[in-house]
Amino acid sequence: MTDEQYFRAVPLKGLQAFEAVGRCGSVTAAATELNVSPGAISQQIRKIESFLGVTLLERSGRTAELTLWGRLYHREISKGFEQFAAAEQILARARNENALVLSALSSVVNKWIGRRIFDWQALHPDAHVRVTGRDREPRMGFDEVDFRVSYGSDVLQHDHYTELFRDWVVPACSPALIDAKTVPASALLRYPLLHVEWERHFTPYPSWAEFAEKVGVQLKETSTGLSFTLSSSAIDAAVNKRGVVLAQMSMIADELEAQTLVIPLDVRIPLRESYFLAWDRSALQKPFGTEFRDWVIAISRRQATVSAPSTL
Numbered sequence: 001m002t003d004e005q006y007f008r009a010v011p012l013k014g015l016q017a018f019e020a021v022g023r024c025g026s027v028t029a030a031a032t033e034l035n036v037s038p039g040a041i042s043q044q045i046r047k048i049e050s051f052l053g054v055t056l057l058e059r060s061g062r063t064a065e066l067t068l069w070g071r072l073y074h075r076e077i078s079k080g081f082e083q084f085a086a087a088e089q090i091l092a093r094a095r096n097e098n099a100l101v102l103s104a105l106s107s108v109v110n111k112w113i114g115r116r117i118f119d120w121q122a123l124h125p126d127a128h129v130r131v132t133g134r135d136r137e138p139r140m141g142f143d144e145v146d147f148r149v150s151y152g153s154d155v156l157q158h159d160h161y162t163e164l165f166r167d168w169v170v171p172a173c174s175p176a177l178i179d180a181k182t183v184p185a186s187a188l189l190r191y192p193l194l195h196v197e198w199e200r201h202f203t204p205y206p207s208w209a210e211f212a213e214k215v216g217v218q219l220k221e222t223s224t225g226l227s228f229t230l231s232s233s234a235i236d237a238a239v240n241k242r243g244v245v246l247a248q249m250s251m252i253a254d255e256l257e258a259q260t261l262v263i264p265l266d267v268r269i270p271l272r273e274s275y276f277l278a279w280d281r282s283a284l285q286k287p288f289g290t291e292f293r294d295w296v297i298a299i300s301r302r303q304a305t306v307s308a309p310s311t312l
Contacts, residue, residue, distance in 0.1 A: 010048075010051065011044065011047040011048050011051055013044050013047075014044040014045060014047040014048030014051070015048060015077055016034070016044075017030060017034065017040075017041045017044035017045055017048075018044070018045050018048055018056060018070075018073075018074065018077070019074065019077055019078060019081050020033055020034055020041070021041065021045065021057070021064070021066075022066055022070070022071075022074035022078070023078070026063075026064070027041050027042060027057075027064050042064075045057055052073070054067075054069045054073075055067050055069065055070070056069060056070035056073060056074075057070055058070075098128060098286060098287055099128040099129065099130050100127065100128065100129045100130070100146050100147065100283065100286060100288060100289060100292050101129075101130045101132065101144055101145050101146045101147070102117075102129060102130070102131050102132070102145075102146065102147045102148070102149070102292075103132050103133075103134050103138050103143075103145045103147070103148045103149070104131070104132075104133065104134070104148065104149035105133070105134075105135055105149065105150075105151060106133040106134070106135055106230060106232065107230050107231040107232035107233075107251065108133075108149050108151075108275070109131055109132070109133035110133065110232040111231070111232045111235060111248075111250070111251030111252070112250045112251055112303075113131065113149060113296075114131055114133075115253075115254060116299055117129060117131055119299070120292065120295055123295070124288055124291065124292075126288075127287070127288040127291075127292070129292065132145075135199075137150060137154050137157050137158075140158055140159065140160075140278065140279070140280040141280055141282075145280065146279060146280055146282075146283035146286065146289065147277060147278070147279045147280075147283060147292065147293065147296070148277070148278045148279070149164070149275060149276070149277055149296075150275070150276045150277075150278055151202060151273060151274075151275055151276070152202060152203055152272070152273030152274070152276075153273070154201075154202075155276035155278050158278035158279075159281070160278060160279050160280070160281060161276045161277060161278035161279070162276065162277055162297065163274050163275075163276050164274065164275040164276055164277050164296070164297065164300035164303075164304075165250075165274060165275055165300045165301070165303050165304035165307065166270055166271060166273075166274045166275075166304065166307075166308075167248045167249060167250050167270070167271045167274075167275065167303075167307050168248070168249050168268040168269060168270050168271070168307045168308055168309070169205075169206050169246040169247060169248055169249070169268065169269050169270075169271065170246070170247060170249060170263050170266060170267065170268045170269075171188060171211070171244050171245070171246060171247075171263060171264055171265050171267065172235070172238055172244070172245055172246075172247040172252055172255075172256075172261045172262065172263055172264075173191065173238050173241075173243065173244040173245070173261065173262065173264060174238060174239060174240070174241040174260065174261060174262075175259060175260075175261075175262045176241050177191065177241050177243070177244070178191070178262070178264050181262070181264070182264060182265060183264040183265055184265070185212070185215035185216075185217045185265060185267070186217050188244060188264055188265050189208070189212060189217060189219055191243060191244045192225055192242065192243030192244065193208050193225040193243055193244055193245075194225055194226055194227075194228065194234045194237050194238055194242060194243040194244065194245040195207070195208065195225055195226065195227040195228070195234070196227070196228055196229075196230075196231050196234045196245070196246065197227045197228070197229060198229060198231075199229060203271075203272040203273055204272065205231075205246075205271070206246055206269040206270075206271065206272075207246075208246065210269060211246060211267065211269060214267060214269060215265075215267055225243060226242070226243070231247070231248055231251060232251065234247070235247050235251055235252060235255070235261075238261060239255060239260045239261060244264070246269070247261070248271070248307075249268070249303075249306060249307035250303050250306075250307055253306070266309075268307075268308070268309045270308075275300070277293065277296050277297065277300070279293060
């Protein structure tokens, strides 16, 4: 039998089942990983044993351990499966070679850049951009990320970056929640209040207590209401008539246009830090890389103007 004939004759599903058993430590664990029954795993391993003419698993009741032959064989075939995994990674990198991968905080993807990216696509129909929502900062040069929209001091982890804009928050709610287009501050604070409490490593999000102080109204109960770690989740709750939220201006443009949200009192508070764009140096060597960076910076400059109070 030639090498080619041998390879074609090997029960490949049996190899996969046996490799999983040896790596996972049991037939049950291997079955769970491969999403099949333990009986199917045992059946595939018997096929490979029959093909090889040796016993690979020592079975005793419901337990099974690799035999001496099994350990030897598993050690060698594992090298091949590692090669399969490496080949898959190479293919993934090749597929993304000309794609621009943009990473951003989940809320930024859901409510800002993920919506604006269609404008970029209209301007550059031949460009391929993949947008991923990710709260943990990527490692430029190691993770498959070309650009990252970061908030505050997190951007210092990267070598190349520029400031985008400082966002502002404003009271927003469903028009079905209020009786008038504008509401005085004292009345507004009597509605259900939705709170945004970011993760602790971020500087604090503007609070209703700060808003009350700014408008000169006493807020009696600062702890009542629902709290969200994601700005986007709090905005969605406001759209669903659950209360009033201090919403980021950058994240409610579409809702304001669709009139699913209104601003009952236009008093704005700035975020404590700015958004930044970071990039891997090699990203600017990709097709459309420089143009994409410049586009994100340009729309951010416009967003800065829209977010800030008109009196500034």
